[in-house]
Amino acid sequence: MKGSLVFNLFMLAIPAYFVWSCFGYAPTARYIPLIVGIPVLVLQVWVIVQERFPSASRAYDVSILDLGGGQGAAPAAEHSKRPADEGRRVIIIGGWLALYFVLFSLVGAYPATLGFILLFLLVSSRTTWRVALAMSIGTSIALWVLFGLIMKYQLYEGALFGGLVPPL
Amino acid sequence: MFELHALGIAAAALAQPHNLFLVAFGTFLGLIFGLLPGITSLAAMAILLPFTIGMDPLSGMYLFAGIMGSAPFGGSVTAILFNIPGEPVNAATCFDGYPMTQKGEASKALGISATASALGALFGILVLIALLPSVRAIVFAFGPPEFFMMIMLGLVTVAIAAPGNVIKGLVTAGLGVLISIIGFDPMSGSLRFNLGSPNYLWDGVSLVAFFVGIFAITEVIEYFVQGGTISLTGTRVHTGLKGTFEGAKEVFRNFRVFIQGSVIGTIIGILPGVGGTVANFLAYTVAMQTSKHPERFGKGNPEGVVAAESAVSAKDGGALLPTVAFGIPGSAETALLLGALILHGFNPGPLFIRDNMEIVWALILGLLVSNIIASTIGLLGAEYLTRVTTVNVKYLVPTILVISLIGAYADRENIWDVLLAILSGFLGYGLIRFGFPIITLVIGFVLGKLAERSFLQSLQISLDPWIFFQRPISLVLFLVIVLFIVFPIVRSWMRAYKARERLRG
Numbered sequence: 001m002k003g004s005l006v007f008n009l010f011m012l013a014i015p016a017y018f019v020w021s022c023f024g025y026a027p028t029a030r031y032i033p034l035i036v037g038i039p040v041l042v043l044q045v046w047v048i049v050q051e052r053f054p055s056a057s058r059a060y061d062v063s064i065l066d067l068g069g070g071q072g073a074a075p076a077a078e079h080s081k082r083p084a085d086e087g088r089r090v091i092i093i094g095g096w097l098a099l100y101f102v103l104f105s106l107v108g109a110y111p112a113t114l115g116f117i118l119l120f121l122l123v124s125s126r127t128t129w130r131v132a133l134a135m136s137i138g139t140s141i142a143l144w145v146l147f148g149l150i151m152k153y154q155l156y157e158g159a160l161f162g163g164l165v166p167p168l
Numbered sequence: 169m170f171e172l173h174a175l176g177i178a179a180a181a182l183a184q185p186h187n188l189f190l191v192a193f194g195t196f197l198g199l200i201f202g203l204l205p206g207i208t209s210l211a212a213m214a215i216l217l218p219f220t221i222g223m224d225p226l227s228g229m230y231l232f233a234g235i236m237g238s239a240p241f242g243g244s245v246t247a248i249l250f251n252i253p254g255e256p257v258n259a260a261t262c263f264d265g266y267p268m269t270q271k272g273e274a275s276k277a278l279g280i281s282a283t284a285s286a287l288g289a290l291f292g293i294l295v296l297i298a299l300l301p302s303v304r305a306i307v308f309a310f311g312p313p314e315f316f317m318m319i320m321l322g323l324v325t326v327a328i329a330a331p332g333n334v335i336k337g338l339v340t341a342g343l344g345v346l347i348s349i350i351g352f353d354p355m356s357g358s359l360r361f362n363l364g365s366p367n368y369l370w371d372g373v374s375l376v377a378f379f380v381g382i383f384a385i386t387e388v389i390e391y392f393v394q395g396g397t398i399s400l401t402g403t404r405v406h407t408g409l410k411g412t413f414e415g416a417k418e419v420f421r422n423f424r425v426f427i428q429g430s431v432i433g434t435i436i437g438i439l440p441g442v443g444g445t446v447a448n449f450l451a452y453t454v455a456m457q458t459s460k461h462p463e464r465f466g467k468g469n470p471e472g473v474v475a476a477e478s479a480v481s482a483k484d485g486g487a488l489l490p491t492v493a494f495g496i497p498g499s500a501e502t503a504l505l506l507g508a509l510i511l512h513g514f515n516p517g518p519l520f521i522r523d524n525m526e527i528v529w530a531l532i533l534g535l536l537v538s539n540i541i542a543s544t545i546g547l548l549g550a551e552y553l554t555r556v557t558t559v560n561v562k563y564l565v566p567t568i569l570v571i572s573l574i575g576a577y578a579d580r581e582n583i584w585d586v587l588l589a590i591l592s593g594f595l596g597y598g599l600i601r602f603g604f605p606i607i608t609l610v611i612g613f614v615l616g617k618l619a620e621r622s623f624l625q626s627l628q629i630s631l632d633p634w635i636f637f638q639r640p641i642s643l644v645l646f647l648v649i650v651l652f653i654v655f656p657i658v659r660s661w662m663r664a665y666k667a668r669e670r671l672r673g
Contacts (some may be wrong), residue, residue: 007602011339018346021361029353031627032620033346040342043335050335086393090597093392093565097385097590100573105583109574117566125562139567143574145198155574156583166582167367168654 003087008048015040096120105165108158109147114140181226182537190227194234199545201235202242202254209239209255213504217511225512226530232508234535236501237289238542240480244281245546247471249274249519250568252384256375256445257480259383259610260452264465264472271468279415280473282546284426287419288478289539291430292437292485293532299438299489300521302527310439312625313636317645318439319619321450323612324487324649337608340599344612347373349620368584377585378592378613379578382606384572385593390600391561391568412547418470425455425474437486443612449607457655484535492521492528505531515641518560 019037022030059080083089099119103112117136121127147153157163181187201212212235220228243255248265261281268277294660310318323341350361351372362369419426429451436447456465465472484501486504491502521528576589599606626635636642 004602007598010598011343011604014343015346018361025353025358026356028355028624029358029587031351032616032623033360035310036342036345036616040339040346043339043342047333047335047339050333083393083395083517087563089393090389093389094594095565096392097569097593100569101586101590104573104577104586109577111575113570117570121563125566127563135563135567143571147574147578153578155583156577163583166584168365 004051005048006042008051012041012044012048015044031095093125097123104156106158106160108161108163109155110140111158113143134165174525175529177526178226178533181224181526181530182230185468187227187230190231190535191234191534191537192237192541194231194534195238195406195541196234198235198238198538199542202239202244202258203246205544209242210501210504212239213501213508217504217508220508220511225509225514225527228508228512229505229527229530230534232505233531234538236484236505237535237538239283240477241285241486241539241542241546244473244477244480245278245287248277248281250564251387252568253379253574256379256614257448257483258476259379259445260448260476260607261473261480262383263452263476263607264467264469265476266465267468268470268473273411273468275411276415276418276470277473278468279412279544281415281477282412282543283416283419284429284474284477285481285546286539286543288430289434289476289484289535292434292482292644293535294485294548295434295482296485296489296532300493303586309641311639312622312629313639313642315439315622316619316646317636317642317649319446319615319622321645321649321652323608323615323619324652334605336604340604340606341608341612344609344614345616345619346612347378347609347617348613354621355624361578368582372617373613374576374580374582374585374588375613376579377588379610380572380576381589382596382610384568384575385589386596386606388565388569388572389593391565395561415470416547419478420476421475422471425459425471426478428454428458429475429478430482433482434486437483438478438489438632445611447479448476449611451475457652475597481539485532488528492531503669551635582606593601605610 015037018033019041022033022037025033041057050108096116100112100116103116106112107115114136117139118132121132122129125132143155159165182191197212197216198209201209213232215232216235223231239255240257243253243258243267245263246252246254247258247261249269251262251266253259253262263279265277268274323345346361349372350369352359352370359366359370383586432451432454433447436450452465452472452475456462459465459469459471461469487502488505491506509520509527514520514527556561573586573589576585577583579585596606598604599609627633631634632638637646
């Protein structure tokens with residue numbers, strides 16, 4: 001419930017930022033942001049009210065539009081049973097993603113791929129050295145063949161090896 | 169205009185071994201680039217463009233047609249097996265293709281995709297041949313107000329299609345539009361919503377990095393959190409050719425949905441700048457709206473895969489129409505194709521199809537052959553591809569993650585796109601976790617910039633906001649939007665009324 005409120009407030013902050021920023025721009029630059037942003041802001045407030053005070057908002061329930069159809073966010077429907085340590089797992093995968101980004105930025109695409117897959121399989125997946133080595137080397141070679149050999153495409157070399165970090 | 173000798177020249181060229189090889193090579197590349205999330209067939213075409221300059225124009229066209237014809241099917245493979253669209257145009261294929269995989273019916277879903285892709289492409293090609301003489305009227309009937317209404321139609325249909333809480337669907341649709349307009353304003357030139365970044369967000373949020381994040385990284389996080397295998401635990405996975413051919417038969421069982429998807433794909437393809445992603449979503453939504461069992465969509469309904477895939481492949485034929493007839497590309501791929509034609513010294517426009525019909529036929533034959541090769545590979549290879557879904561995700565997570573993030577980087581060669589993909593992945597995970605549909609976010613993102621451009625162009629034309637209701641096509645599209653909103657409400661009311669009557673009775 002707490003996580004839901006935090007995420008809903010985050011979802012409120014995004015259109016609020018767009019609407020607030022609009023007023024500093026030329027009229028043509030703010031037509032669509034305002035036309036879209038204000039209704040989104042109102043609707044997100046509605047979502048928060050619906051979820052915080054379900055009984056009070058029942059009178060405005062729009063489930064009449066529920067076609068019971070396709071779910072863009074399919075996993076939500078499919079994985080309704082969440083693991084008990086979900087939060088911990090999300091933080092861990094966040095850490096792995098951050099590690100890959102740091103490796104990618106520092107040492108470049110191929111070494112980062114090799115090191116990351118090897119580390120991930122050994123530490124997180126707890127596979128054997130042999131499997132981890134085979135998968136990490138195999139993936140790196142496959143990527144090199146595709147990008148380096150066939151496409152003659154220069155992947156990022158890494159800041160430590162002369163790769164340029166573009167300005168933000 | 170359609171004299172047979174032009175067809176003869178193109179067919180004779182195709183019969184030459186090196187041209188057949190080029191189509192097959194293009195098909196192979198299209199499949200590979202289609203399979204890899206974040207790396208689109210457009211990249212393959214862009215990379216090969218310089219190499220085609222030295223080629224005979226017909227050979228160059230065969231190479232490009234090979235890529236264009238096979239990439240949509242390649243993209244559907246990862247959409248079905250991993251819930252990650254290989255190409256942005258395959259996004260809606262995930263919605264029923266992936267649940268089919270989870271139910272152990274991946275080979276059937278791949279069979280549907282291969283068959284619907286090949287037949288959809290054939291449909292688009294036949295329409296291309298039939299409409300070439302009269303396409304001018306269709307293309308020029310669509311001005312900015314009509315485009316704006318068309319985009320609104322796409323947004324509304326998808327927002328309604330998102331099940332459960334429609335309000336959340338509308339919120340994410342709006343959010344998608346807002347994210348898409350980050351960057352410089354096309355009218356005033358000022359930089360908007362850049363979060364203090366004067367360089368990186370100048371050109372807006374990268375579609376490829378955003379899609380890689382929203383689809384691939386979100387799914388990787390979900391795999392990691394859930395563990396196990398992609399096919400849900402306890403599900404019997406059907407492998408073997410029987411399942412694949414069962415899928416092929418599904419296309420004929422749902423022939424109405426196939427025709428409907430192909431028509432939508434072709435029309436969207438003809439309209440310049442709208443793109444295959446819209447065709448994919450619109451066909452899916454219309455199939456759901458018109459189905460007798462809309463409640464089965466999103467849960468592994470073959471109709472969803474038939475609609476989405478037939479539309480994606482049919483749009484290629486449609487997109488070629490304005491490209492060869494007027495020099496107006498119907499999609500990003502045809503824009504690149506147009507560039508290739510210009511590089512070869514052609515002048516695309518009304519005279520092009522009169523003077524160079526053999527090039528048009530080369531594209532048609534190339535697309536046809538490419539689709540046949542890709543679908544044959546798909547039908548025969550589905551059995552083996554399906555086995556990937558039984559592999560424990562602990563092996564798939566690092567591999568998919570690395571390939572996806574390199575794909576995000578490769579599009580613009582900017583390492584910040586890798587970070588953007590990661591952040592988008594967490595946004596996607598949050599949306600799924602707290603019941604916000606991703607489909608509306610994605611379609612809002614795809615259509616947002618187009619909507620803003622056509623809205624401003626419309627106001628420049630007339631300065632009167634009523635312009636949207638004064639032009640017949642625009643008005644008809646508006647009425648269709650109203651119908652799309654009202655129809656499900658009326659249907660729900662009717663159901664509720666009948667249920668009450670039954671209770672009373």
